[in-house]
Amino acid sequence: MAERRLSVTVPDERWLGLWPAGGEPVDVALWDLSTPLPEPAGRGPELVVLPYMGGTAGYERLAGTPSLRVVQTLTAGYENVLPFVPDGVRLCTAAGVHDASTAELAVGLAIAALRGFADFARAASTGSWLPGPRRSLADRQVLLIGAGGVGGAIARRLAGFEVGLTRVGTRARDDDAGHVHGVDELSTLLPRHDVVILAVPLTPATNGLVDKDFLAAMPDGALLVNVARGPVVRTDDLLAELTAGRLQAALDVTDPEPLPADHPLWRAPNVLISPHVGGNTTAFEPRARALLRDQLARFAEGRPLRNEVART
Numbered sequence: 001m002a003e004r005r006l007s008v009t010v011p012d013e014r015w016l017g018l019w020p021a022g023g024e025p026v027d028v029a030l031w032d033l034s035t036p037l038p039e040p041a042g043r044g045p046e047l048v049v050l051p052y053m054g055g056t057a058g059y060e061r062l063a064g065t066p067s068l069r070v071v072q073t074l075t076a077g078y079e080n081v082l083p084f085v086p087d088g089v090r091l092c093t094a095a096g097v098h099d100a101s102t103a104e105l106a107v108g109l110a111i112a113a114l115r116g117f118a119d120f121a122r123a124a125s126t127g128s129w130l131p132g133p134r135r136s137l138a139d140r141q142v143l144l145i146g147a148g149g150v151g152g153a154i155a156r157r158l159a160g161f162e163v164g165l166t167r168v169g170t171r172a173r174d175d176d177a178g179h180v181h182g183v184d185e186l187s188t189l190l191p192r193h194d195v196v197i198l199a200v201p202l203t204p205a206t207n208g209l210v211d212k213d214f215l216a217a218m219p220d221g222a223l224l225v226n227v228a229r230g231p232v233v234r235t236d237d238l239l240a241e242l243t244a245g246r247l248q249a250a251l252d253v254t255d256p257e258p259l260p261a262d263h264p265l266w267r268a269p270n271v272l273i274s275p276h277v278g279g280n281t282t283a284f285e286p287r288a289r290a291l292l293r294d295q296l297a298r299f300a301e302g303r304p305l306r307n308e309v310a311r312t
Contacts, residue, residue: 011051025300033058059084098279103153109250146199190217202229230255242268
């Protein structure tokens with residue numbers, strides 16, 4: 001009798017056809033968690049790939065899947081997923097998949113804010129010519145907070161922009177790219193930098209990292225770029241600095257999110273907001289497919305999985 005193959009679900013058709021027909025090492029079915037899981041012959045999935053976007057609707061159904069052994073996200077962040085993953089079930093992320101796209105946006109937001117792209121777009125709607133000097137990214141002192149995959153990708157892209165770059169991680173250390181300062185050094189580093197880029201995961205240690213004291217330590221006219229998670233920044237504290245006209249911000253993520261239409265952050269001066277699109281580009285799908293192809297093969301063969309979250 002042939003051994004039963006492992007069962008996997010993916011949220012939509014994009015993630016089918018990872019192998020030529022007949023070459024799949026696992027049985028793959030569609031399930032986006034929006035409806036109860038169909039279980040032909042009483043069979044449930046051992047690995048579930050979560051939908052990429054759309055919040056956590058339906059995630060409570062994971063607890064009703066007794067065959068479940070692994071949950072795979074299509075995002076690098078997992079803080080919103082963790083409460084729904086049953087005890088004893090492994091959680092794996094898509095770390096690395098979004099590095100290129102998010103790094104590209106971080107640099108783009110910095111340039112757009114410094115060079116006044118939002119002002120030009122508003123002026124174009126009225127046919128107004130808006131000349132005048134703007135700040136360049138070149139010659140800016142950039143403080144990059146986050147030395148992981150996204151941070152590394154940002155640093156590599158900044159290398160061609162003639163900036164002075166200082167990197168910050170959870171602790172001071174040296175790596176192949178040079179020195180990484182510890183987060184405990186921020187109070188002395190912040191006053192010396194014109195641009196601060198946030199590329200950290202949301203953890204208890206980073207939640208509210210950018211508060212009143214952090215912002216007060218930034219020099220007048222400095223730019224804050226957030227491609228991390230909204231709650232890394234205390235919104236009210238940032239809003240106070242923006243309203244006073246002392247700082248600039250370019251935000252791909254906000255708290256709350258989505259940002260309500262009547263939120264004062266929309267109307268604050270010196271802020272550029274994009275709707276959490278850092279990783280959602282044409283670069284996402286081929287990288288995600290490559291990850292899933294490798295991950296499902298590892299799962300079928302009993303090899304160690306990639307990007308497994310250490311759960312204590």
